[in-house]
Amino acid sequence: MKQLNVDLGDRSYPIYIGDGIIEQIGSYFAKHQISSRSPIMVITDDNVASLHLKKVTTHLLESGYKVVEYIVPAGEMSKSLSVLEQIIGKALDAGLDRTSTIIALGGGVVGDLAGFVAASFMRGVKFVQIPTTILAHDSSVGGKVAVNHPKAKNIIGAFHQPQIVLYDTSTLKTLPEREIKAGLSEMIKHGLIWDAEFSKWIDENAEKLLSLDAEALEYGLYNGCKIKSHVVSEDEREHGLRAILNFGHTIGHALEAVAHYNQLLHGEAIAIGMVGAAKLSVRLGYPERIYTETKAAMKKYGLPIQIPGHLDIDEIMKAMLHDKKFKEGKVVFTILKDIGEAHIQSGISIDLIREIVEELRWEE
Ligand SMILES: NC(=O)c1ccc[n+]([C@@H]2O[C@H](COP(=O)([O-])OP(=O)(O)OC[C@H]3O[C@@H](n4cnc5c(N)ncnc54)[C@H](O)[C@@H]3O)[C@@H](O)[C@H]2O)c1
Ligand SMILES: O=C(O)C(=O)C[C@@H](O)[C@H](O)[C@H](O)COP(=O)(O)O
Ligand SMILES: [Zn+2]
Numbered sequence: 603m604k605q606l607n608v609d610l611g612d613r614s615y616p617i618y619i620g621d622g623i624i625e626q627i628g629s630y631f632a633k634h635q636i637s638s639r640s641p642i643m644v645i646t647d648d649n650v651a652s653l654h655l656k657k658v659t660t661h662l663l664e665s666g667y668k669v670v671e672y673i674v675p676a677g678e679m680s681k682s683l684s685v686l687e688q689i690i691g692k693a694l695d696a697g698l699d700r701t702s703t704i705i706a707l708g709g710g711v712v713g714d715l716a717g718f719v720a721a722s723f724m725r726g727v728k729f730v731q732i733p734t735t736i737l738a739h740d741s742s743v744g745g746k747v748a749v750n751h752p753k754a755k756n757i758i759g760a761f762h763q764p765q766i767v768l769y770d771t772s773t774l775k776t777l778p779e780r781e782i783k784a785g786l787s788e789m790i791k792h793g794l795i796w797d798a799e800f801s802k803w804i805d806e807n808a809e810k811l812l813s814l815d816a817e818a819l820e821y822g823l824y825n826g827c828k829i830k831s832h833v834v835s836e837d838e839r840e841h842g843l844r845a846i847l848n849f850g851h852t853i854g855h856a857l858e859a860v861a862h863y864n865q866l867l868h869g870e871a872i873a874i875g876m877v878g879a880a881k882l883s884v885r886l887g888y889p890e891r892i893y894t895e896t897k898a899a900m901k902k903y904g905l906p907i908q909i910p911g912h913l914d915i916d917e918i919m920k921a922m923l924h925d926k927k928f929k930e931g932k933v934v935f936t937i938l939k940d941i942g943e944a945h946i947q948s949g950i951s952i953d954l955i956r957e958i959v960e961e962l963r964w965e966e
Pocket of ligand 2: 740744746755756788840844845847848851926
């Protein structure tokens with residue numbers, strides 16, 4: 603078992619990573635002051651419910667918790683205001699109060715949604731992240747919680763940190779292959795933006811990571827979470843540094859929105875976005891290897907690098923203007939100065955970005 607800490611003063615919290623953590627959920631909850639006096643709500647999706655919910659609920663009931671379960675349909679479409687409203691209705695009916703805790707059991711969709719329920723229910727209650735995807739090494743840490751609007755991704759949300767992150771790596775064994783690859787996309791991102799050594803290790807360990815080798819996976823998740831917690835501890839509310847975690851997301855989020863949130867997985871969309879941002883970095887004068895190595899990493903991990911032909915470039919450009927990094931009329935992009943060294947650059951020409959997006963249509 604590995605442990606990390608996100609250092610945010612009185613909002614600090616631990617991340618526990620290891621096999622079989624869910625079996626000790628009662629003692630983790632007791633240690634971190636999760637009250638058993640009011641009902642707690644476990645939010646999950648229908649895939650995860652059929653695989654992992656019973657174990658969680660059983661251990662919580664055995665530890666004296668009153669558990670309310672809420673199961674949403676799997677997929678990005680559940681990150682919506684209407685699903686949020688239904689969950690809050692159930693929370694009220696089930697007697698949750700201000701001392702109740704919301705548990706997110708699932709991937710980033712459930713984490714972002716349940717986290718936003720916790721941020722908004724009665725103006726904020728505690729929540730716990732129990733990530734069950736590789737991608738969620740990113741989403742369960744840092745407190746960005748949100749739902750989508752048809753026009754823009756994650757545009758209705760808050761910063762609301764969890765009390766604990768309980769990462770039980772045994773849950774990852776049931777992940778479908780496509781989700782494994784998509785999850786590793788954010789791990790590749792963490793290497794590219796922060797740590798050239800880690801990036802090299804990811805390159806050398808593709809086979810192990812893709813086949814869920816336990817030791818490699820734990821090491822990769824630990825390092826990914828470490829990079830994320832370091833950045834978040836420095837800049838919780840994205841006044842500056844935190845925007846580096848958005849590498850690949852300016853184009854990626856626009857692709858997700860234009861594809862109606864049901865064609866590209868988040869990890870896939872940002873893989874294409876990272877190739878675009880790497881191309882842009884080179885066009886701005888940084889070394890060619892940024893593009894060649896980023897693209898090679900995506901290919902090695904079986905991730906897409908090309909914008910699907912049916913997505914309209916004008917629509918993508920329009921959606922991109924909703925990027926939360928664009929402020930006061932300035933186009934801001936996270937680029938790389940080199941592998942392992944991200945940089946936030948303002949004032950990039952929109953024509954240049956369009957050129958890059960058009961080229962991504964033909965990437966091979
Ligand atoms: N808040 C953040 O900082 C942050 C960071 C990165 C991504 N995100 C968000 O996370 C979301 C993507 O997360 P995701 O890729 O985990 O998607 P997801 O939550 O949709 O999970 C992916 C799929 O895997 C299934 N699944 C989950 N765990 C499983 C398991 N153990 N076994 C079998 N199937 C399982 C789910 O049912 C779903 O179908 C996006 O909405 C993205 O915007 C947020
Ligand atoms: O935590 C962050 O900050 C990130 O940028 C992590 C991203 O992987 C994640 O997808 C996040 O939700 C994107 O942030 P957003 O503010 O652009 O919605
Ligand atoms: Zn992301």
